[in-house]
Structure formats: C-alpha cells, structure tokens
Amino acid sequence: MxxxxxxxxxxxxxxxxxxxxxxxxxxxxxxxxxxxxxxxxxxxxxxxxxxxxxxxxxxxxxxxxxxxxxxxxxxxxxxxxxxxxxxxxxxxxxxxxxxxxxxxxxxxxxxxxxxxxxxxxxxxxxxxxxxxxxxxxxxxxxxxxxxxxxxxxxxxxxxxxxxxxxxxxxxxxxxxxxxxxxxxxxxxxxxxxxxxxxxxxxxLPLATANAVALRQAKDQFEDERLRLGQSDCLVVRIKNLLPLDNGSYPGMEEVSQALCMSSRTLKRKLRLLGLNFRQLVDEARKSEVLRDVLNTGMTIDEIAERRGYSDAANLTRAFRRWTGESPSQYRAKLPYRLQRGEIAA
Structure with missing residues (x-):
C-alpha cells in the first residue's frame, strides 16, 4: 500500500x-x-x-x-x-x-x-x-x-x-x-x-532525427533518474530478487528479464552507479551465508551446497575474506555476539 x-x-x-x-x-x-x-x-x-x-x-x-x-x-x-x-x-x-x-x-x-x-x-x-x-x-x-x-x-x-x-x-x-x-x-x-x-x-525512418539532441536528452535522463532516486530503487529491486527460494542465485539475464530490461541496459545502469551485478550477488550471498552460519542446525557443508559453493573450503575462504574468521570460529562466538548486540537474537 x-x-x-x-x-x-x-x-x-x-x-x-x-x-x-x-x-x-x-x-x-x-x-x-x-x-x-x-x-x-x-x-x-x-x-x-x-x-x-x-x-x-x-x-x-x-x-x-x-x-x-x-x-x-x-x-x-x-x-x-x-x-x-x-x-x-x-x-x-x-x-x-x-x-x-x-x-x-x-x-x-x-x-x-x-x-x-x-x-x-x-x-x-x-x-x-x-x-x-x-x-x-x-x-x-x-x-x-x-x-x-x-x-x-x-x-x-x-x-x-x-x-x-x-x-x-x-x-x-x-x-x-x-x-x-x-x-x-x-x-x-x-x-x-x-x-x-x-x-x-x-x-521506418523518422524525419525529425537529431543525434546530438538525442545524446543530450539521454544525459539529462540519467541525471533525472539519480535525482528521483530511481537508481537506488533499481539496486533495491535487484536485491529483492536475490536469492531464489531454493537458496541459489539467478544470473544477470534472469534478473534483467524480471526487471523488464535487457542485460546490456542493466549492466549500463549499474555501471553509472559504480556497481556491477557480480558485486550485488556477492553482497547478497555474504548476507545469506552469515545468516546460515548463525543457524547452528546447518553444517558448513550444507551451507556451502545451499549457497552455490563447490565445497566447504571455498566457502571458508570467502568467509575469511569477509570476516577474518572461519565459519566455525564465527559460530563459536555466537553467545558473545548476542550479548554484545552485534546480531539479533
């Protein structure tokens, strides 16, 4: 509403x-x-x-x-x-x-x-x-x-x-x-x-064609889009599509189709924001993996499979890059993190 x-x-x-x-x-x-x-x-x-x-x-x-x-x-x-x-x-x-x-x-x-x-x-x-x-x-x-x-x-x-x-x-x-x-x-x-x-x-040709005017208009469109916050809205809409219900992550073609645009257009719009699609997927995967690691009912192997890693070792390397710790070390500190308020109970 x-x-x-x-x-x-x-x-x-x-x-x-x-x-x-x-x-x-x-x-x-x-x-x-x-x-x-x-x-x-x-x-x-x-x-x-x-x-x-x-x-x-x-x-x-x-x-x-x-x-x-x-x-x-x-x-x-x-x-x-x-x-x-x-x-x-x-x-x-x-x-x-x-x-x-x-x-x-x-x-x-x-x-x-x-x-x-x-x-x-x-x-x-x-x-x-x-x-x-x-x-x-x-x-x-x-x-x-x-x-x-x-x-x-x-x-x-x-x-x-x-x-x-x-x-x-x-x-x-x-x-x-x-x-x-x-x-x-x-x-x-x-x-x-x-x-x-x-x-x-x-x-069919247009009698009013003007390449210079078209280029200037496109520049103004991008300025207007930023002013209206439409670009921020684009990032939110992409993140809302990540991940899928089964835990996997859609590719750029699938996401661009869901957003009613070509993959080339999506790539260009993200580039104007200093972003790329892989970066947004990695951010979404990081958030989901952190949430999974805090779920003590899942093994690290299960998390790796669910989030698209070839094995637990690859997940652990990515996790160390994000947090400086292994998933097991991070999970072991769960009571301390709850007490500090770093995560929600």
Missing amino acids: NDWYRADVSAEYAAGLMQWLERRHIPAEQALADTGIGTAQLEGGLRLTTQQDAALLANAVRLSGNAGIGFELGLHSRLTWHGLLGFALMSCRTLGEALELWTEYLDLRTAGFCLSSHRRNGQLELHLQDLSPGAPMRACALERLVTMTACLGAQLTGEALPEVEIWFKDEQPAHFAAYAERLPRTRYSTGMCLVRMPERYLE
Missing part, C-alpha cells in the same frame, strides 16, 4: 486529462476534489503519486460518465505530453530506436509500469508489467499506457501502421465497444498485456 504514495506518474498526463475534461465543461475544482493534487503540482511539471493519479482518474470517470477514460487519453495523447522523452523519441533515427528508448526510460514518465521488448516470428512485442497491481483504477491506467504506446508509431512516422495490435490478458470490458473502431486491432483474454507490430516497421 505504501508504494501507492510514491512519486509515480508525470503530472503532464494529468494536465492532458484536465484539458479533456475542460472541453467537456467539467470544472477543474470538481476534477481535483479529494485528490490531494494542487494546481502548482500540475503547472510545475511535477509527479503524482499512484494514489493521486487513481483518484483523478476515478473523478474523471464519475464526472464524465465515461469508463473508457484510459483509451480516450491514449488516443488524444501527443508526443509533447511525454516531455523531454517525447522530444528524444522524435530525435531517434528509426521507429525501432525510438521504441527501444521508450522501453528504457518509461520509468521517468510512470514508475508503476515497466516495459520489456521481445522479437518473435517477425514480430516485436512490447510487454507491459504492472508494478502496483493492487492499486485502484489500474485497468484505466493500463489502458492509457497501452494506447499511448500503440499510438507512438503513427505519431513518430506520420504514417498509418495498420498491423499494430494491442493484447490484454483479461476479459473485454463493456466500455471497449465505444472505442473498437478507433483503436488498433485489440485482443482480450490473451493472458498477457502487450503491444505488437511487424519487425519491418522498426526500420
């Missing part, structure tokens, strides 16, 4: 919704009622929490009587709604490069969802994962993001791309019927949420 109160969604998307409501003569005061969103928050290009975004969407649905607000916003979205990221998308050389950028930096626009790209049978699939699935109005927020993503190709190339498809994992909602003819081909009850298109679309 606490995650719903973190800075999540760019206020520029809320501003777009406010404009849509204004054209329908719905007063801003009513739309913002009980959301905790201030005018300065919208005008300053700040971020809304997941809870604030949900409250605004709920008000919009209630005041307009339109349960398809998510689709509506996605269809009305413009590249300028994405702020600097929209400018960077326009600066890419091809549509494929732009979609890769969208996937990589989506967290700067909304941290509650992540995208991963996969190529299968001549198709590009952009899979969406909801990181706050229990939050209110998630179906609406998901429809907004999926539709925005599906519309990017036509917006960037200036061409109609008739083979773009949208897939939703759940059943078709009643409000879809009003949008069926305006949306790309849409499938429901697929068990997955994604935007799909032929790989040949990825080679």
